[in-house]
Amino acid sequence: MSSHLSPIPQQPQSTMSSDLSEFQENKYRLPTNVKPLHYDLAFWTDLKSLEFGGLANIDLDILKETSAIVLNCADTLSVTEASIHCAALKTNQVQAAQIVIQENLGRVTLNFLASLRAGSKAQIKLKYNAKLSGSMTGYYKSAWKNGDHTEYYALTQFQPIDARAAFPCWDEPLLKATWTITMISRSETVNISNMAVESEALHDPDSTVDTALTDFLSTLPRDIQWKITKFQESPPMSSYLVAFANGPLAYLEKSIVMPLSGRTVPLRVYATPDIIEQGEFCLEVTAKVLPLYEQIFDIEYPLPKLDIMAAHDFDIGAMENWGLITGRTRVILLDPKRADVLSRKMVARTVSHEVAHMWFGNITTMEWWDYLYLNEGFASMVGEVIMIDRLFPEWEVKSSFVNTHFYHALSVDAKRSSHPIEVECPDANFINQIFDGLSYSKAAAVLRMLSEYVGEEQFLKGVSVYLKSHLYGSSVTRDLWAGISAETGQDIPRLMNDWVSKIGFPLITVSETSNGIHVRQDRFLNDGTPETEENKTIWNVPLRILTVENDGQVLVDTKTFKLNAETVGFYRVRYTPERLSKIATEAVKPNSVFSLSDRIGLMYDVAALTDAGLAKLSTLLTLTNIWRNEQNCEYHPFSSPFFVKIYPPCVDIVWSSVFNNMGIILTAFWEHPQIVDSLRAFIRTLYAPLVARLGYEFPDGEAVDIVQLRKVAVTGAALGRDESVAQELRRRFADYLKTGNDTGIPSNLRLAIYIAAVRYGGREEFDALIKIIENPAKSASKSAAITAIGKLEDLDLAEELFLYILTGARDQDVVDFCQSLAVNPLFFRRVAQFFKDNYDVFVKRFGTNSMLKFLVTVCFGNLSTKEDLVADKDTSRYTMALAQVLETIRSRIVYIERSSQDLSQWLTEWEQGSKL
Incomplete structure (x- = not known):
C-alpha cells in the first residue's frame, strides 16, 4: 500500500x-x-x-x-x-x-x-x-x-x-x-x-x-x-x-480532413518540452498516411483523434496502441535541420507501420498470439513498402526491402531452429520470443510475394474484404485468405498455406538442356543439404522468369534469363556457374533489364549458397569484382544544367549489400589475420575510388541516391581501413573537440566519424562520445554514438564501457551497447563472458520485457569456435534465440573450415593481378 x-x-x-x-x-x-x-x-x-x-x-x-x-x-x-x-x-x-x-x-x-x-x-x-x-x-x-x-x-x-x-x-x-x-x-x-x-x-x-x-x-x-x-x-x-x-508533456498539432467521412481529425505528437520541436516530420508523415489508409481499406478511421508519443525509455521500437502510438524518441523524432536520409526513412517507416495497425490489428485483431504475423507481417509490408513507396518514391523502398526485411528473413529461416510464421504459443513466456524476424520480416516477404502474384490492387481490395468481414472482431489465417480469395477468384489457401504453416523455404536449382530449363526445389538450409525428413514440403512457388530475347531465337543457351524477377519470391535460386556468369555480365550492362532488386537478390543468393557449401566463397568475390565498376549510365543527380556521369539511380543499395557481405566475411574470419588484411585491401579498392570521386560534402538539393552512395562509400572505405579516409574523419571530429561546433560532421557521416574517432583515439574521444550519449536532446547523435563506441581498440577504456553498461546506461540502450561491442572482433568473447558474468543482474533488470532474448543474440552471435558453444544458464525465457545462436556458431565453424583455403587463394590471385 x-x-x-x-x-x-x-x-x-x-x-x-x-x-x-x-x-x-x-x-x-x-x-x-x-x-x-x-x-x-x-x-x-x-x-x-x-x-x-x-x-x-x-x-x-x-x-x-x-x-x-x-x-x-x-x-x-x-x-x-x-x-x-x-x-x-x-x-x-x-x-x-x-x-x-x-x-x-x-x-x-x-x-x-x-x-x-x-x-x-x-x-x-x-x-x-x-x-x-x-x-x-x-x-x-x-x-x-x-x-x-x-x-x-x-x-x-x-x-x-x-x-x-x-x-x-x-x-x-x-x-x-x-x-x-x-x-x-x-x-x-x-x-x-x-x-x-x-x-x-x-x-x-x-x-x-x-x-x-x-x-x-x-x-x-x-x-x-x-x-x-x-x-x-x-x-x-x-x-x-x-x-x-x-x-x-508538450505537443505539436495539425488537423486533417478524412476522405471517406469528411470528418476533421486532430493529430498530435507528444514529447517532453525539450525535444518536442523534433516532431514535425512525424506529424507531416502521419497527416499524409492516415487518409491514404482510409482510402485503401475503404473503412473509416473510427477514432476521434490520433496521437503519437515519443518516450525516452521504451522496450521495443514503437507500439500501435489505438489512437495513441508510442515509441522510442529515435524512431519518432528527428532534427529537421540535421537529419540524414536514414533517420527520415526510419521515422517514416515507423509511422506508416504503426498507422497501418489502426486497421490491421486494432479494428481486426488476431485471435491469439499464434497469429501475430497477421498484424506485424502486414504492417511491415504494406506500411513500410507499399505506402512509403507512394509517399517517397525516390527512396526505392522495394529494393531497400530486399536489403532489409527480405534478407533478414531468409537468414533466420535458413536455420533448423527456425519456426513457421504461424507458430503455436502455448504459454506466456513463449509469446515474447515470437516477436522476431519471422513474424515480422518473413511474414512481410510472403505477403509481398502474394501481393505481386495476384496484383497489388487486387491484394489490397481483398484485405479490405477481410477487414470489413471482421470489424471490431478477431481473426485467424483462413479469414485473410478468404478475403483475398473472394476478390481475386484464386485459391489462396492452396497457394499460401505451406508458406505460413511450414518451417523454411525452397532452394530452386536450375539446370539446362537443349529442350529448356529444369527446376527442382529442396528446402534451403544454411549448413547444406537437408535430410530426407526435412525435405518433404513442396511449396507453390511463383517463378517469375525474366528473359532477354536474342534476335527472336528461343534456344535457352543463347538467351539470358533470371528466375525470381524483381526478387519478390521468398526463395533462393542456384544456377550453373556458366549461367551465373552470363546473368552477372548482363546485369552490369548499360540499361540492363535486370533491376536493382534483381542485382541485390542475385548477390545475396550467391552469398547464401557459399554459406551452405553449395558454391565457393570465391564466387561471391568474383561477382563483387565484376560489379565494382557499375557506373555506365548517365544520371542527373540534382538540379543542374548539365548531365553528370556518376552512377545509375539507387546503385547505393547495391553497394550497401556489398558492404553487408564484406562485413560478414570479415566477421567470420576475424581469427585469420592474413585473410583479414587482404580482404580489407580488396574492400579499399571497392570504396576508396568512390570517395575520391564523390568527396565528403552534401550540397543542398542533391538526389537521395547520391547522398546514400557517398555515405556508403565513406563507410565502406573505413571498413577497409583506408588511411586517407580515416584521417579525414578523425580531423573532423578533432575540429569538433576543439571548437564544440559540429557543423563539420554531416549527419550522413556522423556514424563513420564517431567510429573513426573512437577507433583511433583515446580518452578524450571516449569521454566525448559518452557526453553525446547522455544528451537526450539529440537522439540521432546519441544512437550513432552508442553504435560507434564499441569500436574502440583501447582495452582499458573497453572495461570502463562494460562497467558503464551495468551502471550508467539506460535499460533500453543495453542491447545496443552490447551490439556495438559484439561486432568488434577484439571483444567477441569478452562480451559473451560479460553476459555470463552478469547473468543474474540482466535477468533481474529485464525480467518482464523483451531485452533478454536480444542480449543472447547479440552477445553470442559472432562467435565461431567449438569452445563458444558452452551454455550453463537457465534458458527458458529465450530458448528460440539461443537455439538460433548455437546453430549459427556451428554453421560458421563449418563455413570457415570449408572456405578458408578458397578465400585465401582468391585473395592471393587478386593481389597478384592487381599488381600487374
Whole structure:
C-alpha cells in the first residue's frame, strides 16, 4: 500500500483455493465461464512518489454458472478490495470476494459464497495500487533531464501480456471490450489516452457532488491539487491496445480532413518540452498516411483523434496502441535541420507501420498470439513498402526491402531452429520470443510475394474484404485468405498455406538442356543439404522468369534469363556457374533489364549458397569484382544544367549489400589475420575510388541516391581501413573537440566519424562520445554514438564501457551497447563472458520485457569456435534465440573450415593481378 494513501480495508488473500479445480485444463488461457463487456477504469498517478493505483469496474456476461472468476493480474499489483454486484444473486446483490493470487501465472481468482447464474449480468469492482517501476512494461516511469534535474513521466506498454501489470483484466486479444478511462493526476501534468478528452477539471475535495469516484477520491492526500481527466468511451478493443500516459508533456498539432467521412481529425505528437520541436516530420508523415489508409481499406478511421508519443525509455521500437502510438524518441523524432536520409526513412517507416495497425490489428485483431504475423507481417509490408513507396518514391523502398526485411528473413529461416510464421504459443513466456524476424520480416516477404502474384490492387481490395468481414472482431489465417480469395477468384489457401504453416523455404536449382530449363526445389538450409525428413514440403512457388530475347531465337543457351524477377519470391535460386556468369555480365550492362532488386537478390543468393557449401566463397568475390565498376549510365543527380556521369539511380543499395557481405566475411574470419588484411585491401579498392570521386560534402538539393552512395562509400572505405579516409574523419571530429561546433560532421557521416574517432583515439574521444550519449536532446547523435563506441581498440577504456553498461546506461540502450561491442572482433568473447558474468543482474533488470532474448543474440552471435558453444544458464525465457545462436556458431565453424583455403587463394590471385 502506498505510504500517503488512507488505509483501505484489506480483503483476505491466499495463494491456493479448492475452487480452482475447474480451471486447471489450460493453465495458460483464461476460463471461458465469463466474458468482459466494458471496463470503467480510474487511475491516479503521483509522479513525485512514483506510485499509481486504480479502481476497476468491469461489466461481465456470465456464460456458465460459477462461484469463481479468474482474470489476469500481475503480482506487482496489490489488490486491496474486490466485490461483485449481480442482480441475479439470490442473497445480497453485492458480495465481497476472497482474493486468491496465482503466482507465476499472472492471475487472480475471485471466489464468491453464492453462485452466479448463467445468462446473468454482473459487475466486479477491484481496488489496487503499485509502484511505478522502470521496467518498460505495464504502467512504468521514464526519466528525462529538465535542466539539471531528473524528472519523470509515466506511460504504458502492454503488448503482449502486460496490461495485467497496470490493472486486473482479461488480458487476451480475443476478449475485446469497450473502455472508459479516467485519469487522476497532479494538476500541472498532462494526461493522454486512446480516446479524446471528454471532460477535465480540478478536483475539489470539499465538493459534495456525488460521483462514482467519491469514495476513491477521498483516499487521495488533500495537500495535492489533483486533476481529473475523463476520456470518451472506446470501440471494442483488446487489452494490449489500451494506452495512457501522464507527465509534463508538450505537443505539436495539425488537423486533417478524412476522405471517406469528411470528418476533421486532430493529430498530435507528444514529447517532453525539450525535444518536442523534433516532431514535425512525424506529424507531416502521419497527416499524409492516415487518409491514404482510409482510402485503401475503404473503412473509416473510427477514432476521434490520433496521437503519437515519443518516450525516452521504451522496450521495443514503437507500439500501435489505438489512437495513441508510442515509441522510442529515435524512431519518432528527428532534427529537421540535421537529419540524414536514414533517420527520415526510419521515422517514416515507423509511422506508416504503426498507422497501418489502426486497421490491421486494432479494428481486426488476431485471435491469439499464434497469429501475430497477421498484424506485424502486414504492417511491415504494406506500411513500410507499399505506402512509403507512394509517399517517397525516390527512396526505392522495394529494393531497400530486399536489403532489409527480405534478407533478414531468409537468414533466420535458413536455420533448423527456425519456426513457421504461424507458430503455436502455448504459454506466456513463449509469446515474447515470437516477436522476431519471422513474424515480422518473413511474414512481410510472403505477403509481398502474394501481393505481386495476384496484383497489388487486387491484394489490397481483398484485405479490405477481410477487414470489413471482421470489424471490431478477431481473426485467424483462413479469414485473410478468404478475403483475398473472394476478390481475386484464386485459391489462396492452396497457394499460401505451406508458406505460413511450414518451417523454411525452397532452394530452386536450375539446370539446362537443349529442350529448356529444369527446376527442382529442396528446402534451403544454411549448413547444406537437408535430410530426407526435412525435405518433404513442396511449396507453390511463383517463378517469375525474366528473359532477354536474342534476335527472336528461343534456344535457352543463347538467351539470358533470371528466375525470381524483381526478387519478390521468398526463395533462393542456384544456377550453373556458366549461367551465373552470363546473368552477372548482363546485369552490369548499360540499361540492363535486370533491376536493382534483381542485382541485390542475385548477390545475396550467391552469398547464401557459399554459406551452405553449395558454391565457393570465391564466387561471391568474383561477382563483387565484376560489379565494382557499375557506373555506365548517365544520371542527373540534382538540379543542374548539365548531365553528370556518376552512377545509375539507387546503385547505393547495391553497394550497401556489398558492404553487408564484406562485413560478414570479415566477421567470420576475424581469427585469420592474413585473410583479414587482404580482404580489407580488396574492400579499399571497392570504396576508396568512390570517395575520391564523390568527396565528403552534401550540397543542398542533391538526389537521395547520391547522398546514400557517398555515405556508403565513406563507410565502406573505413571498413577497409583506408588511411586517407580515416584521417579525414578523425580531423573532423578533432575540429569538433576543439571548437564544440559540429557543423563539420554531416549527419550522413556522423556514424563513420564517431567510429573513426573512437577507433583511433583515446580518452578524450571516449569521454566525448559518452557526453553525446547522455544528451537526450539529440537522439540521432546519441544512437550513432552508442553504435560507434564499441569500436574502440583501447582495452582499458573497453572495461570502463562494460562497467558503464551495468551502471550508467539506460535499460533500453543495453542491447545496443552490447551490439556495438559484439561486432568488434577484439571483444567477441569478452562480451559473451560479460553476459555470463552478469547473468543474474540482466535477468533481474529485464525480467518482464523483451531485452533478454536480444542480449543472447547479440552477445553470442559472432562467435565461431567449438569452445563458444558452452551454455550453463537457465534458458527458458529465450530458448528460440539461443537455439538460433548455437546453430549459427556451428554453421560458421563449418563455413570457415570449408572456405578458408578458397578465400585465401582468391585473395592471393587478386593481389597478384592487381599488381600487374
